[in-house]
Amino acid sequence: MSWPFSTLDKIVVVTGGGSGIGLSYAVLAAANGAKSVIIGDIELTDEAQKVVAKTTNLTFQHCDVTQWADSQRLIDVCITKFGDVPDIYVASAGVFEPPYSNFWDDPEPLESNGYKHVDINVNHPIKFTRLAMRALLGKQKQGVVALVSPLLDTASSIQLPSIAQLNMPWLGLRGVWAIHRGSKASRSICPGIVSTPIWTTGTPGSGERFGIIEDISITPKVVAKTIREGIESPEYPGGTILEVSKLGTRVVPEWFIQPPGMVDGKMPEGTDVPEHMIVKSLEPIMSVTERERGKMA
Structure with a gap:
């Protein structure tokens, strides 16, 4: 999706929206005029x-x-209340x-x-x-998914090693929207250090561990505006990773850096994945999404 997508009169759901x-x-x-924000x-x-x-x-739903x-x-609450997803x-x-x-600390037992x-x-x-994909396909409507994940996810960290390794799964989600660009899109918003409970008092011990100060952090409102911009602006097509920090915003390219051998967005002859392989691998995915399309219309 690379056209304006206004929040006006839209139904919005936000996980982790309690703080x-x-x-x-x-x-x-x-x-900004959302019909309802859950x-x-x-x-x-x-x-x-x-x-x-x-x-x-603005309403609350335990989640x-x-x-x-x-x-x-x-999603079900929205269907019950508004007859829509x-x-x-x-x-x-x-x-x-x-x-x-x-x-x-590794506190969780092996049985976990x-x-x-x-x-x-x-x-x-x-x-x-x-x-979200299933719901939007079912209603045959346009929509946007915005994934919020720390900028730390794109770096290494001895203090938070597993957090620093969690970026690849959700970064991979940027590609799942390409097969249906006309109906839905995703954005990934990667904030740097933000003066929120997750950095300060909300996660037990984190405030004492990191000693976050205002000089190096941004406010939640700054990130919220970036999320809105990423959702609404035609400047950011589906799959965009939008970084926001004390230094401002920037788009992170798919490969972070240009892949080896790529020139002007193209791989050398004989090294790219053949088109027929791509088509064949997409066939079962297209079959699944077609089965889900219009089921809730």
Whole structure:
């Protein structure tokens, strides 16, 4: 999608909207004429409760993003209330490496067979994206998914090693929209250090560990405006990764750097993937999406 997509009169769902960046974007979307903004989170902060209480087009729906049924329920609530699925899906829920789930302390028993923070930071946006695709295909309508993930995900970090390795799964989602550019699109918003609870008091211990100061951080409102710009502006086509930090914004190219041997966007003859291989690999995917198309219309 590379045309304007206004928030006006749209249905918006925001995971992790109970505080920080998610709350700032939810408030911004509501103020810019969204038909309804549904905040999906485990609970609301005191600030969020006050905002929801006085904003008619802002509502709260309990959502634990590690429970896929909760994410689907955000869509179901919209169908029940409006007879339609959301237009804009913002996956903003995320944590650092909290005491209950992290690499170095390794508190989770072997029987867990997984990290809770990976369920939140990786599995959640992947599944949320798939649910959004199914809903939009089912209603045969245009829509946008915005995935919010720290800029740290594109770097290495000895302090937060697993967080720094979580970028590839959601970066891979940028490509799934290419087969249906006319109906839906995704954006990835990568903020740097932001003065939100995740950096300060919200994740137990993180404030003491990092000692974040205003001189090197940006506000949630700055990131919220970037999310809105990424969603609405025709400047950012589907699959865009938009970085925002103290230094401003920039688009991160697909390969981060130009791939070896590429010249003017083309690979040397004989090294590119043959067209017939691409077509063949897409056939089962197209079959799945065609089965889902119009099912909810």
